[in-house]
Every structure is written in structure tokens, then in C-alpha cells.
Amino acid sequence: KNQVEQSPQSLIILEGKNCTLQCNYTVSPFSNLRWYKQDTGRGPVSLTIMTFSENTKSNGRYTATLDADTKQSSLHITASQLSDSASYICVVSAGGYNKLIFGAGTRLAVHP
């Protein structure tokens, strides 16, 4: 069964601190892995997308890693800001690009 699991479920950090969110997946055939940021009451916005051959990708203060062997990905946020408070969703695309498997998300709260 295709599944994407994220941890932690929720996280509180102080402004300026770094944090790492985890994503484990069992999806076959694997096509690509995406991280999205979803603000409350808004649609998801893409942060990074990685194919099988890519093991790291950065977008500003966001850096995603992918280990296709262990089927794990992480999203590292550097020097967090209050505006980083949101849900971060790991999404794996199962072959043919039509099927996106969503993780439940990690709810991040950045406090001053």
C-alpha cells in the first residue's frame, strides 16, 4: 500500500532556530517527491521537487534531502521566521504523475 508518513506531527520552535522535518514513504513506482507549505486556509505552495536521481535541493532557507535507498526525505528550515508557521506536507508521486500520495503534514509554529 502506498503510504507517506511524516514526523513530527507538530513542532514549536523559537524564531531564528533551525528545524528538520522528516518524511518516510513506501510508494511504488516512485516518480518524484515534493515538499509543500500550506498556510492556514490557503492552498499548498510548492517548495521543492526531487526526482530519483536528486538527493538535495534548496529553495532559500528551505533545503530538502532525499535518500531513495532508505525511502526517506527531510526538509530543513534554517533561521526560522514567524512567517514559516504553517503545515509542511510531503507528497510522493507514484509513477505516471497522476497519483499524488500525501503525508498528513507537520504543523510548525514559530514563536517570537
Added chain:
Amino acid sequence: GAVVSQHPSRVICKSGTSVKIECRSLDFQATTMFWYRQFPKKSLMLMATSNEGSKATYEQGVEKDKFLINHASLTLSTLTVTSAHPEDSSFYICSARGSTSGRDYEQYFGPGTRLTVT
């Protein structure tokens, strides 16, 4: 990046009425559009996939007669919730996929529509 809009952003309707939600790709042609539903603190659940000019493909458990999807053009898809009930209250999000920047597999999400049925 590509832009997808939804209208309305919020709608309140009475039980038994129908509501139409529009999803538009503003700067690219969307050959495929997806409709998702999201409950509070939960992740997105795919309801249906529609290809322009074809009938939508619904996920298991989604009533096609209740959630009518039309994808009449390459830039517009509509979701109509018919005979709405309070349990249909949810956050509805569309996404669109097309050929933009050569990355055919990229999906772009709309900002969502909050439906409240009273």
C-alpha cells in the same frame, strides 16, 4: 511559477442548495485538473481527476452525482456540490497540471474554497 485561482474563496449556503466552485489556470493550459477536499488538521484527499473534454474520474467513495465536475476548457474546471448538506462543509482545493516550463509533471494548487453549509 504558474498561477491557479479559485472562486469564490468562501461560500456559505443553505442545506439543499447547490454551489459551484470555479478553478482557473491563469497563465498556462491545464490538460488535467484535480479536485481535493481537506478537513481541519487533515491532509488533502483526492476527490476526482478531470481531463479537458472528458468525463471526470472519481475516487472510490466520492459520489459523482453529488460532486459534478466539468472541465470544458483548458483553463477552467468547475466543481458543483449539489443538494449540499452540512457534512459537505469543508475546504475544497483544485490543482492544475499542464505544460509549463517543460515540467509536465508539476501540479499547481489553487488557494482553496471554504464551503460552509448551514
